[in-house]
Each structure stands twice: as structure tokens, then as C-alpha cells.
Ligand SMILES: CC(=O)N[C@H]1[C@@H](OP(=O)(O)OP(=O)(O)OC[C@H]2O[C@@H](n3ccc(=O)[nH]c3=O)[C@H](O)[C@@H]2O)O[C@H](CO)[C@@H](O)[C@@H]1O
């Protein structure tokens with residue numbers, strides 16, 4: 001186990017580059033089940049990506065990673081099983097279900113179960129795939145599915161625009177017989193990225209990025225070669241870092257097209273964000289920020305994956321910020337840890353009222369999930385004295401070299417063995 005030791009109070013200056021998107025890489029890696037051949041570049045070096053690669057290998061794919069490129073080739077022998085041991089470490093593993101059923105007509109995928117941010121059921125994935133003709137049952141904690149013949153195109157209206165559910169049904173639909181219409185589909189940029197990758201293999205998809213996606217099933221998906229979009233949440237995390245620590249940072253590979261709501265809120269709070277050229281922004285904190293309210297929403301609303309980092313920055317803004325979380329029922333674990341650093345927070349159901357304080361003071365804090373970890377790092381950057389963040393393995397699931405990138409901007413973050421055993 002490792003922890004971060006952060007010596008706070010150092011402004012950030014310089015240039016940093018955003019890595020490829022975790023949440024786009026994972027479904028696209030699983031789309032190799034449909035195509036049998038995938039060459040994906042700009043893939044971030046993360047624990048979740050390693051887990052996805054391991055899963056593909058277990059299922060019968062050769063996976064070769066070379067710097068930021070991952071090449072996946074089918075060996076010709078499928079083992080359509082995603083074991084609990086891997087699925088429990090990465091919920092996105094459920095995204096192999098749709099492709100396996102569509103391509104191979106059978107699958108046995110462990111149910112992901114709940115996690116620190118909420119229950120996160122997969123009922124809408126299963127409902128959609130069942131409607132397409134998959135015979136699904138739960139057995140010993142696994143979703144076991146079979147398809148007689150081929151999945152069929154259907155009209156599905158999602159009860160909620162679930163990101164993973166949309167991706168699973170979309171991937172199943174590309175090889176189904178006939179036309180699938182997904183209504184109330186999620187509109188997240190990562191879904192657009194997945195659809196673009198699938199189209200490289202010959203998939204016929206229209207409407208990605210809107211709430212109605214139409215897919216005309218084809219007989220075969222050919223080899224896919226694709227470059228993953230930049231990670232909008234990592235980019236937003238750098239905005240939060242400057243908002244907390246101060247300074248002036250140029251961010252490269254900044255996906256402006258996917259971050260409007262986040263940029264808008266930071267600008268409202270007083271952070272200066274200037275687009276210097278396409279994909280490059282200059283972020284400056286000139287003064288103390290002012291308290292700003294957010295409500296998390298499906299895209300294009302403010303992303304839940306940025307809520308914790310935004311909260312950390314608002315802890316030292318002037319005035320009050322009201323932060324409402326509407327996507328996950330338990331995504332305020334970081335608030336309790338921020339309180340340990342002197343933040344003035346009142347948690348009421350799905351809302352946190354943040355009263356800005358003059359400064360946060362370093363403390364020992366524990367990360368409970370991926371974005372909570374990032375928020376504690378951000379708080380530590382702007383805090384006085386030393387902050388120690390435990391359980392940073394959560395962070396390694398979704399951020400590529402975060403401490404190295406921040407240190408290159410002048411932060412002082414050390415990764416050391418943790419004396420606490422969990
Ligand atoms: C790998 C990946 O891309 N993860 C992202 C994805 O997660 P994920 O795809 O799991 O998130 P969803 O959009 O599916 O979940 C949103 C809400 O819908 C509920 N729900 C979802 C599916 C279902 O079958 N039934 C159901 O009730 C969930 O419990 C949650 O409350 O989108 C989330 C919301 O933007 C992000 O926080 C995650 O970072």
C-alpha cells in the first residue's frame with residue numbers, strides 16, 4: 001500500500017498534457033470482441049486499462065501494449081467469461097456482456113455489485129439485452145446469457161440515460177439483425193467516441209451524442225484502428241488543481257468540446273480560462289474564487305465525476321457554494337475527509353453546503369473512491385502544511401501519473417509506502 005505526502009501551498013506553473021480518456025478507452029477495448037482486431041492509440045496507462053486487457057486475454061484475445069497503443073487480436077478460441085475477481089475491481093467489465101452475446105451468442109459475466117459511490121445496478125443493461133432476444137439469468141452472482149441465432153434489432157427506451165447501459169446495448173446492436181433504436185440514450189462524449197470507433201469497423205450508427213441512437217445491424221465488424229479522445233475529467237481535474245493551488249498553467253489536449261459545463265462553472269467562480277488555440281487552454285487564478293453552485297446531471301450537465309474536485313476547490317472560495325449530486329446516491333465520502341482539513345461543509349441528503357474558509361490545513365485523510373482521491377489531492381495542494389492521502393490505489397485506477405504531472409508544475413507530492421495496513 002502507498003500514500004501521498006503533499007506539501008501544500010505551492011502555486012502551479014507550466015504546461016501539462018491531458019492523457020487519453022479512461023471512460024472512452026474501456027468500452028472501445030471491449031469493442032474488440034466484436035471486431036476481433038483492434039489497434040487503439042492514446043490509451044492511458046491505468047489500472048483499469050490493465051484490468052480490461054487482462055479480461056480480454058482470459059477471454060481468448062492476444063493483447064500487446066506498446067507505450068500508449070494497445071493491439072488486440074482474437075486467437076480464434078473464445079472463453080466468454082468475466083470472472084468476479086476482475087469484475088469486482090472494475091465495474092466497466094460489465095461492458096463485455098453486450099459484445100459477447102452479440103458476437104458469440106453466450107456470456108457469463110460476474111455482476112459488478114455496489115461500490116463506495118452507490119448501488120449502481122445494471123438492470124437497464126439487462127432489460128435492453130433481453131429485449132434484443134438474449135436469454136439472461138443470474139446464477140451464483142453471474143449474469144449468464146445465451147442467444148439463439150442472432151440478437152434482433154429493437155426499439156428500447158431507457159428509464160434513465162445510463163452511460164454503460166447505452167454502450168452495452170449499442171455494442172450489441174451493431175451485429176444484431178435489423179435496426180435498433182435507443183431512446184433516452186446517454187449523450188456523453190465517450191459514447192460518441194465509441195460509436196466513431198465502431199464505425200471504423202463498418203458499424204452503421206446514427207444519432208450518437210443525441211438522445212436517440214439508431215443502429216442498423218451488419219453481418220460483420222472489420223478491424224478497428226482508432227485514437228481515443230482526451231480525458232475530459234482529467235482535464236477538469238487540472239482546472240480544479242489551479243483553482244485550489246493558484247498559478248498559471250497551460251493545458252494541452254484539452255477537450256473543450258466536452259467540458260463546457262465545467263469550464264462555465266469555473267469561469268463563474270472567477271477562474272480565468274482562455275483557449276489559446278484548438279485543444280490548448282491557459283488557466284489562471286488571479287484572485288480568490290467565489291462560491292459557485294453546481295448540480296450534477298447527465299451530459300451536457302455538470303459531470304458527477306467532477307463533483308468532488310469542484311467541491312475541494314470551493315472549500316477555499318469566498319462565500320457559499322451549494323453542491324447537489326443527482327446521479328449517485330452516496331458520492332460525498334470525500335466531504336467527511338475535507339472536513340478533517342478544516343472545510344466548513346454541511347451535508348444534507350444529496351446536497352452539500354460549502355462555506356468557504358480562509359485556508360485548509362493539512363491532515364491525514366483517506367481516499368474512498370477514484371474522484372474522492374483526486375479531490376483530496378487538490379485540497380492538499382492548496383492547504384497549509386502537509387497532507388497525507390491514504391488508499392491512493394483508487395486514484396491509480398483512473399489517473400495516469402497524476403503526481404508526476406502535478407510535480408512537473410511545481411507541486412510537491414511524494415508517493416511513499418503507507419504505514420497503515422488495510
Ligand atoms: C466506465 C465509465 O464510463 N464510468 C462512468 C459511467 O458509469 P456508469 O455507466 O456505471 O453510470 P450510469 O450512467 O450507468 O449510472 C448513472 C445512474 O444510473 C443508475 N443505473 C445505471 C444502470 C442501470 O442499469 N440501472 C441504474 O439504475 C446508476 O445506479 C446511477 O445512479 O457513467 C457515470 C455517470 O456519468 C460516471 O460517473 C462513470 O465514471
Ligand SMILES: C=C(OP(=O)(O)O)C(=O)O
Nearest residue numbers: 090091092305370371398
Ligand atoms: C465512477 C467512475 O468510474 P467507474 O464507472 O469506472 O467506477 C469515475 O471514473 O469517476
